[in-house]
Amino acid sequence: MKNTWKNLALGTFMLGGIATLTACSNTDSNGGPEKTRLQIALTDDPGDYAEVWIDVKEIRINSSDADDQNWVPLPGVKAGAYNLLDLVNDKDTILADAEIPTGKISQIRLVLGDNNFLVTNDGKRLPLTTPSAQQSGLKLNIHQAVIGGIINKLTLDFDVAKSIVKAGNSGKYILKPVIRTVLEAVGGNIRGGVLPDSVQTAVLAIQGADTVASTYSLNGGYLLRGIPAGAYSLHFIPTDTNFLPAVKNAVPVVLGQITTVDTVRLQKK
Known part of the structure; x- marks a missing residue:
């Protein structure tokens, strides 16, 4: 999105839904431990x-090593049917x-669930049965830390060629998923x-002429998430027009890290 300073000022009141705002401490809004954002992708x-x-x-x-306890359903899962062959060549969902x-x-x-199937190259639809040992879910070992305050992306890389096994001469196919997992930070x-x-203030991270991320301050604090590594200028546009906008240049972003910027003091006109 291309911007001029005039456009930034005019667009201040339209930024509320662009980015999620979180507090700038190691605790959440209820005083609990800091949260991290986890995305799980399939390829x-x-x-x-x-x-x-x-x-x-x-x-x-x-989060423990116990197989028989401490399992927690992940909220926000997009349940449904997925065609794995739509997700090749670095595509994911x-x-x-x-x-x-x-x-x-x-x-x-x-x-x-039970609705797993394949379509052969000559158009036949064949069910994929799942071994009874996997009815409670296919277990994948991760054993990695998730970094607080940033986006962590866990990619499940499904190997179709190894995951589908033909059961002898019966014509049946068994789904025995072979999945490689990759956990990585998404930006900084x-x-x-x-x-x-x-004074509530719009905060925009700009690189060149592009607005890469934006949010509003809350009680004076702001957090911009998941920004690609690089250098940015931060533009601060107060909603109270009695105060002047401000800019901080050459703010570095490093993959998997949180850059803490010195506090900005808005000046009155």
């Missing part, structure tokens, strides 16, 4: 079929986008403060 390696559909019902996460406590993910379970974050804290 695929090609297989020799026209279509391969899986029926995603639920994703559960576990987001299965879940949720906030979880900062810490580590030891394991996840991908719970599938910028946080800071604006004074006076009673």
Whole structure:
């Protein structure tokens, strides 16, 4: 989106829904531990079929190493049918986008329904049966930390060619998912403060002529999430027109890190 300073001023009151605002501390708004945002994405390696559909019902996460306890359903899962062969050549789709406590993910379970099937290259639709041992969900070991305050993306890389097994000469196909997991930070974050804290202020991260991220200050604090690594200028546009806009230049963003910016003090006209 191309912007001039005039356009920024005119657009101040239209920015509220563009980005999610969180507090600039290590606790959430209820005084609890800092949360982290976890996205779970699904992608695929090609297989020799026209279509391969899986029926995603639920994703559960576990922060402990115990297999039989501490499993928690992940909120916000987009349950439904997914054609894995739509997700090749670095394409993916987001299965879940949720906030979880900062810490580590030891394991996840991908719970599938019964409507799994493939379509052969000559157009035949064949059901994919799932072994009974996987009815409670396919367990995947992660054993990695999720970084607080940023977006963490866990990609489930489905290997179709290895995941579909033909059962002898019966004509039946069994789904035994082979999945590689990759957990990575998505960009970095910028946080800071604006004074006076009673003045709500639009905060925009701009690179060149493009607005990359934006939010509003809340009680003087702001947090911009998931910004690609690089250098940005931060533009502060107060909603109270008695105060002047401000700019901070050359603000660095590093992948997987939070850049804390010195507090900006707005000047009256």
